[in-house]
Amino acid sequence: MTTEATTTDLHAFTETWLEWYRAQETRLADPHGFLAVTGLHWLDDRSQRFPDAPGAWHTGPEGVVVALDEGEELVVDGTPVRGEHHFGVIPERGGVNAVWGDAVIEVARRGGQDIVRPRHSDAPLRTAFTGTPAYAPDPRWAVTGRYIPFDAPRPTTVGAAVEGLEHVYDAPGRIEFELDGRQLSLTAFPGSGGGRLLVLFTDATSGVTTYAANRALSVEAPAADGTVVLDFNRASNLPCAYTDLATCPLPPAENRLPVAIEAGQKIPRERGGS
Incomplete structure (x- = not known):
């Protein structure tokens, strides 16, 4: 691939990411968001x-x-x-x-x-909202993985941003992927329809450059062979990253990744991020 083609591809990747980022911010800052x-x-x-x-x-x-x-x-x-x-x-x-x-x-x-x-x-x-800090988009964080459905959905209880509250999700399967030579997996929850999946996770950046409790990643419906793309550039903050008046779920224990995902949204300025 030529340098010019690579530059063009990176530009298109960045523009697509910016559309996603702006949509996230617009929903968050809605007059009744x-x-x-x-x-x-x-x-x-x-x-x-x-x-x-x-x-x-x-x-x-x-x-x-x-x-x-x-x-x-x-x-x-x-x-x-x-x-x-x-x-x-x-x-x-x-x-x-x-x-x-x-x-x-x-x-x-x-x-x-x-x-x-x-x-x-x-x-x-x-x-007073001025936007959410985020890592610059980088194609290396768009990782291809494989979705493995469970024999039957597994009821999975997770904690919440509010102490004493619990959420129960029927997890349909897990996603296996490789990052920097490490074999990793994430339990997936049902997404926003159309076969989409939702992943809640933390990683080695949590509490350092990204929000400590959780981040969320929406995953498009798996292909026929189970292939999915985990684009961590689109790892987003849940409402609890901004306000204590949210009841957001926490990730299941197995979704605490032992690697640094230096992609996606960072700690909001409202929580002391920069």
Whole structure:
């Protein structure tokens, strides 16, 4: 391959990575994205009021209920609601976004518990956001691996960014790959549809140049022969890297890589990164 061709390929690789990076930042800084979260409120059978959301909230066997005061209104699935509103039973990792004026009130279930997590576009974390530091993209970190499905999905319990909370994922298989002459593997979780996979991991950069608790990598659906590409240039921070108001899962123990993955997003400036 000529030097000119190599330069052209690297330019195209970098441009594609920049598109991904900008999309990540846009989602994060959305007016009602994770940087806009102002509170993480855990519900139980007691009626509770919160300073950043309307009404009084509780949950029980029939799901989440809010009792709105006179003059208060939420818009749920495009429909204005007043008085008492029943959200019903919310599935694990599911949620409903209710609009309250310029804010969004997220009603969700995480780790078997119902939560209310308001999002206000004027939250200081969002308005002060200046972007996430990242390693320069390098094709050497786009590694070809092989996906090996388990005989049956394996229920895998992992910790969470919130102490005492646990998440359970049905891991469909693992990905084996080689990096710098070392044979490595990662347990994969279901991804965002279409056969995609999600890998949560730490490595030798975690807590040094990258966020200590976790990073995430989305993997396209495996080819017919099991081939996948692990492009660590796209290793991204989860919301807990920016805010304590997130319930992000931690990687399973076997996904703590003993190598330094000097690629992808670094420690956010909000956590002291540079």
